[in-house]
Amino acid sequence: MKENKMEKITSLCKRRGFIFQTADIYGGMQGVYDYGPLGVELANNIKQSWWQAMIYQRDDIEGLDSSILGSQDIFSQSGHEDTFSDPMVDCKSCGERFRADQVPDYCKKEDLTEPRDFNLMFKTNIGPVDDGTSTAYLRPETAQHIFINFKNVLDSTSRTLPFGIAQIGKAFRNEITARNFIFRKREFEQMEMEYFVDPKDDEKFHSYWIEERMKWWLNQGLKEENLELLSVPKNELSHYSKATTDIMYKFPHGTEELEGIANRTDFDLGSHTKSQEEFKIRAKVKTNNTSKAKLAYQDKVSNEWLIPYVIEPSAGVERAFLAILNDAYKEEELENNTKRIVLSLKKHLSPVKIAVIPLKKNVEDIVKKAIEIKNSLLNLNIGRISVENTGNIGKSYRKHDEIGTPICITVDYDTIEKNMVTFRDRDTMEQTSVSLDNLEQEVIEIFQDK
Numbered sequence: 001m002k003e004n005k006m007e008k009i010t011s012l013c014k015r016r017g018f019i020f021q022t023a024d025i026y027g028g029m030q031g032v033y034d035y036g037p038l039g040v041e042l043a044n045n046i047k048q049s050w051w052q053a054m055i056y057q058r059d060d061i062e063g064l065d066s067s068i069l070g071s072q073d074i075f076s077q078s079g080h081e082d083t084f085s086d087p088m089v090d091c092k093s094c095g096e097r098f099r100a101d102q103v104p105d106y107c108k109k110e111d112l113t114e115p116r117d118f119n120l121m122f123k124t125n126i127g128p129v130d131d132g133t134s135t136a137y138l139r140p141e142t143a144q145h146i147f148i149n150f151k152n153v154l155d156s157t158s159r160t161l162p163f164g165i166a167q168i169g170k171a172f173r174n175e176i177t178a179r180n181f182i183f184r185k186r187e188f189e190q191m192e193m194e195y196f197v198d199p200k201d202d203e204k205f206h207s208y209w210i211e212e213r214m215k216w217w218l219n220q221g222l223k224e225e226n227l228e229l230l231s232v233p234k235n236e237l238s239h240y241s242k243a244t245t246d247i248m249y250k251f252p253h254g255t256e257e258l259e260g261i262a263n264r265t266d267f268d269l270g271s272h273t274k275s276q277e278e279f280k281i282r283a284k285v286k287t288n289n290t291s292k293a294k295l296a297y298q299d300k301v302s303n304e305w306l307i308p309y310v311i312e313p314s315a316g317v318e319r320a321f322l323a324i325l326n327d328a329y330k331e332e333e334l335e336n337n338t339k340r341i342v343l344s345l346k347k348h349l350s351p352v353k354i355a356v357i358p359l360k361k362n363v364e365d366i367v368k369k370a371i372e373i374k375n376s377l378l379n380l381n382i383g384r385i386s387v388e389n390t391g392n393i394g395k396s397y398r399k400h401d402e403i404g405t406p407i408c409i410t411v412d413y414d415t416i417e418k419n420m421v422t423f424r425d426r427d428t429m430e431q432t433s434v435s436l437d438n439l440e441q442e443v444i445e446i447f448q449d450k
């Protein structure tokens with residue numbers, strides 16, 4: 001099963017409406033995808049779970065939702081204009097273009113051009129005149145907009161160190177080789193949190209966040225044996241980083257980065273602050289003559305101003321999506337020599353929480369009752385509940401196994417006559433009778449147990 005697991009996941013995603021390639025009716029765009037009806041639910045559930053863990057379950061992190069467009073000043077000061085590039089080579093034999101570190105074995109060294117730097121940012125301009133002074137970028141990471149809002153958030157919330165600002169949103173990179181389904185896209189989403197700390201505490205909080213993030217991934221159902229930590233070698237660190245640990249995951253195409261946790265030092269706030277000379281900025285930053293704010297923090301005890309260090313856990317929604325599907329996907333042989341595909345998703349991630357299935361699609365009383373049950377369960381606010389009125393119970397179970405619906409509730413004559421429904425569990429396929437009097441309680445209990 002291992003060899004073509006990616007194909008199986010890709011096929012399930014298309015067949016059941018998780019992911020579609022953008023503009024497939026025009027031949028598709030490489031590295032750009034759309035979430036279908038179930039994909040949008042799963043992606044939203046992943047993001048919600050991250051937001052819960054990063055903001056609601058803590059008291060030291062604030063949320064933000066900034067613009068996607070960013071001015072040239074931002075990305076000039078951040079170093080992206082100068083250094084956010086990958087070396088690119090062309091193969092004269094096959095005519096294809098590759099990132100220099102990703103050339104496939106079938107290309108011979110002598111056929112490759114010298115590596116050239118290729119900036120990954122998408123450039124545009126603001127307003128009707130493109131005279132070189134109106135350049136803007138689609139942000140290549142959400143982080144910079146967090147840094148430029150540091151003072152706004154600090155002043156409006158009166159936070160003390162350590163504290164964080166979190167944001168989920170789109171990022172754009174003109175990747176040289178976008179491939180491996182949604183693993184490397186040109187438009188993707190990041191879940192990023194910048195944690196501002198006293199410089200003397202940076203290493204302690206770096207270790208702390210590596211541990212916290214590992215726990216979160218395990219809570220999303222990823223298998224421990226598919227996760228590992230990689231301490232990025234010094235010569236491969238990004239220009240802003242003192243140390244980075246990547247959470248690596250065994251994707252179907254190989255072990256690659258799922259999340260990066262970087263110690264960005266005082267590089268970012270130091271780059272975007274005015275009056276740089278007033279602070280002891282340890283990172284090597286570009287002179288800033290345009291910023292209008294000091295991005296510093298006044299220590300409550302010593303009254304001294306300092307530029308905090310930043311610890312950044314940064315994860316991709318699509319890589320989370322792919323890893324979660326990969327670990328949830330199962331093919332099971334059943335007793336009657338048939339096979340079923342099951343997505344054993346954690347309940348909080350399932351796109352559909354409950355399918356209510358009328359046994360007969362043309363019996364009005366049964367269908368009406370199913371709709372009533374759905375509406376009453378909706379009040380529990382557990383997520384999407386759908387009425388599956390196909391009239392084919394076997395097919396409905398198969399579909400909901402494949403999309404990871406934890407519970408199917410079947411409505412039949414017993415429901416009308418005896419007030420009883422049948423619960424079917426996705427993982428065990430066990431069926432139990434439940435009285436409508438206990439319905440809500442039963443559902444609450446099932447969904448409390450993560």
Ligand code: ATP
Nearest residue numbers: 175183184185188257258259260314315316318319
């Ligand atoms: P890679 O080395 O794989 O290109 P990166 O080190 O450039 O990744 P970061 O800049 O650290 O990635 O971005 C943080 C996170 O954003 C990554 O861990 C990943 O989950 C996600 N991410 C980055 N680039 C992409 C992309 N092109 N498509 C999908 N997700 C991405």
